[in-house]
Amino acid sequence: MLGRMDPQPSPARQWRVPRSLPLVKALGALAVAALGLLLAAGDPIRPALAGAVAAALLAWALRDVVAPVRLAVDPEGLTVIRGYVGRRRLPWAAVEAIRLDRRSRRGVTAETLEIDAGESLHLFGRRDLDAPLDEVAAALTAARSAAR
Template sequence: MDPQSPPVRQWRVPREVPVIKAVGALALVALGLVFAAGDPVRPALAGLAAAGLLGWALRDVVAPVRLAVDPEGLTVLRGFAGRRRLPWDAVEAIRLDRRARRGITAETLEIDAGESLHLFGRRDLDAPLDEVAAALTEARPAR
């Protein structure tokens, strides 16, 4: 990377999110035990739900960076904790999708890479999605 090119920018899961998920998993186990009343199914279901939540929290710890941009392209999370490199020529579109329903507006950042579509929410990137979309558009070389 030459000295004139902009630096790499990254967007990550907020640091408190994995902690909240882990606490939620512990609460599920505790509630499963409290409301078991001699029933082995309730604690087992609570344990399974807690394991899923802990796995989700582990992903946030192992791969906190969900999106990165540099002059050559984008890097996105793939699978549980893998990375996928998208050169700029593979990126067809960067869109911010806003949908209002029942008084709630949901936003999704969409990165269309032809054969794949990458979707990010506010909680994935810990930044306003319109700002992320603007930063990606600015970093993208002119076609």
């Protein structure tokens, strides 16, 4: 039809952890394990604690490798990470609010992107999304507005 333009659906976007983050966590695990062995000096507790901390860091790094995408948006809604590597689909009707929370304490400002889905609240930091959180919030708000 002439004169009528159908709006193009907004393309899907996704945000993921920085690609270098799993490597940094794995190197941290290696450093903790090595430090635990160096400081052992006949004490079995120190290497055991260092091993536990190193294992936790490796598990955290593994999560970043297995499920790097923390947030995705498309015209129908959002997909957020759930649990260790699970995903949860949130249709736009379930999303009550998208907020950027900024708090300053002792000269340090912390930002958190909050997605309120009624019975659940999903929080994301800068290291989760590898993007400025105000830009992510603006992209989510624009996608939500385009879907209505």
